[in-house]
Amino acid sequence: MPETIQIAELVNVTKIYSRSGGETTALSEVSVKVCPSELVLLLGPSGSGKTTMLTIMAGLQKPTAGNVFLFGKRLQEFSKPELQQIRANRIGFIFQTFCLIDSLSVLDNVLLVMKFAGFAKDEALQRAVEFFERLEIKHLMRAFPQTLSQGEKQRVAVARALATGAELIIADEPTGSLATQQGMLIVDFLRKSCQSEGRCVVIASHDERISNFADRVLHLRDGIIQLHNPILS
Amino acid sequence: MYALKTLLKQYRRFVITSFGIALCVVLMLFLLAIYKGVADGSVRYISDSDADLWVLQKYSSNILRGTSLIPINQGNIIKEIPGVSIIAPVLFFSANINMPGVMGTVHLTGYDITTGKGGPPEIYKGNSLTADSQIILDRAFATKYKIGLNDKIPIKDDTLVVTGLSSGTNMFVYQYAFITLKKAHSLVGFPGIVSCFQVKLEEGADKVKIAESIRSRLPNAAVFDRDTFLQNNIHEMESGFLPMLFVIAVIGAIVLTALLSLILSVYILEQRQDYAIIKALGAPAGFIPGTVVRIALILTTSGMTIAILLFFPLIKIVEKVTPEVAAVTSPGQIMTVLAGLLIISLISSLFPILKLRHIYPLELFK
Secondary structure (H helix, E strand, O other), X not given: OOOOOOOEEEEEEEEEEEEOOEEEEEEEEEEEEEOOOEEEEEEOOOOOOHHHHHHHHOOOOOOOEEEEEEOOEEHHHOOHHHHHHHHHHOEEEEOOOOOOOOOOOHHHHHHHHHHHOOOOHHHHHHHHHHHHHHXXXXXXXXXXXXXXXXXXXXXXXXXXXXXXXXXXXXXXXXXXXXXXXXXXXHHHHHHHHHHHHOOEEEEEEOOHHHHHHOOEEEEEEOXXXXXXXXXXO | OHHHHHHHHOHHHHHHHHHHHHHHHHHHHHHHHHXXXXXXXXXXXXXXXXXXXXXXXXXXXXXXXXXXXXXXXXXXXXXXXXXXXXXXXXXXXXXXXXXXXXXXXXXXXXXXXXOOOOOOOEEEXXXXXXXXXXXXXXXXXXXXXXXXXXXXXXXXXXXXEEEEEEEOOEOOOOXXXXXXXHXXXXXXXXXXXXXXXXXXXXXXXXXXXXXXXXXXXXXXXXXXXXXXXXXXXXXXXXXXXXXXXXXXXXXXXXXXXXXXXXXXXXXXXXXXXXXXXXXXXXXXXXXXXXXXXXXXXXXXXXHHHHHHHHHHHHHHHHHHHOOOOOOOOOHHHHHHXXXXXXXXXXXXXXXXXXXXXXXXXXXXXX
C-alpha cells in the first residue's frame, strides 16, 4: 500500500503548561497525521486542547513530550530561520480575530506575506488580485481593515493565507466572529481549495456545523482525542 | 513601506514627534553655531592678522586673558634685526562704557594707525581711524546698545566719536573696540608700554632664526610664530565657558536619545499585535528590528528637515534680539548633527528592539 504523504504528524505528543497555580496538561499523548487534500476539523469545547494542537502542528511551540513532524522533518531539527521560512512559504494562518494589520491596506496586507515568501512584486500582485477575485473582494483592495465588515475581513485573511500557495492552512476558530452563513461560505471556500489545490486545512473550532465540510473530525476533550471520525472518503 | 505606513497611520503623533525632535536638533545646531561664532570671533583678530611673529611679555602666551606689558622702545631693538619689515605695537586693556542706555565693557585695542597693523580684521561700516578722538566699535556691541556712526562714547575722562563698526571682533562675553595707540596710552596713563608687538617679516626671511634673534636680544620677551600663537589663544578660549556649550549640546543629544527610545517603545507597545502577526506569518528575523530602526530614521530625518527650516529664521531673530550672540553655521556642523542623529537613531532603537523578543505569535491564539 503506498504511503500517504503527510503534511504534519504528531506522535504521542504531550503538552504541559506550568503556571503559578500548578500545571495544566493541554494535550496528553495525542497522535494525529494530516495529509494533502484534506480538511481536518479539531472539534471540542474551550480548553480541550484544540489551539494547542494547532500551534504545535504549525511549529509555533514545542511539545513537552513526543515528536512532531512537519513536512517530513522532526520539529526539533528545524533551525529558527528554517521554521520562519516554512511559516512564510508553506503554512497559512487564519485567526478568529482576523489579525489584519490596520496600518496597511487590504492589498498591502497580502503583499506583505508574499514578500516574506519571496515572491517578486509583479507575481505577488498578480496572485493577490487572483485571490481577491475568487473571494469577491477585489473592490476592497485599497480599503483599510477598519472599514471592512467582519465577513470581508475574514475573506481578506483567507486570501492572505492562500496567496502564497501554502500547503498547510491553520485556522483557529475561523467562523467564531462571523454570522453563520458567512462562516460556512468561508469554510466551503477552504474545502474547495483543499480539493482543487491539494492543500491541507486544519480547523480548530467548537462549531459542529463545520463537520459537514470536513474529511475527518477529531473530537478533543481535556487534551485527549476521544473520537476520530473520517466523514468523507 | 511598512515603517512609513505605520507612522502615517497616526499622522498627528508623527508630526508632533517630528517637531519635538526638530526642537532638540535646533538646540544642538544653535549651540554649535554659537560655539563656532564665539570661537571665531575670539581669535579672528589673530587669524586675520598678517603678522609672522607675536612678541609678548615673558610667560604670557595669549591676548585673551592675562596681562602682557612690554616697554615700547623694545620695538626699536626688534626693528634692527635683519629680515624684519614692520613692527606694530598694540596695547590691550578693558574699559567700561557708562552712558545713558549703555553699560558695557570693551576690550580696547590701541594700535599704530600709520602702519594700520593691529587694527580691526574688517570694517563692516564706516571708516578706519584717522584721529586720536575716534573709536571703532564692534558691530554687535553697537547694535546691542543702538550706537551708530558719529555717536559720541565716553571712556574714562575722554569722549570719542564712533567712526567705524568692525566685524570679527565679537568675543561674546565682550567685544573689541579700536583706538589709536596714542589715545590708548593717554587713557591708561602709561605712555611707554604696549601689550605686544606684531612683527611682519620681509619676503623669504627665516622666521625661526629671527624669532631666536628676538629672544636673545630681549630675554624678557616671549616670541611666537603665528600658528603657535593662534593655538595658544584657541586653547585659552576653549578653556573658558565654551566647553559648556558643547556639553549642553551633548546633553541635548542624550535627552533626545532617551526620548526617541521611549517613543519607539510606545510604538512597539501599541503595535504589539501587529508584530506578533508578522512573526507568525514568517517574517525574516531582521524584519521587525529593521522596521524599528527605519521608524527611528524616518522620525529623525523629518525632525532634521523641520529643524533646518526653523533654524535659520530663528538665528536671525536671536541675533536681532541679542546682537552679541554671533552664530556661525557651516555645512560641516549640519553634517555633524546629521551624523549624530543617525547614531542617535541606532542607539535609541536598541532598547525597543530588545523588547521585541517578548512578543510571541502565540499571543494571537486565544
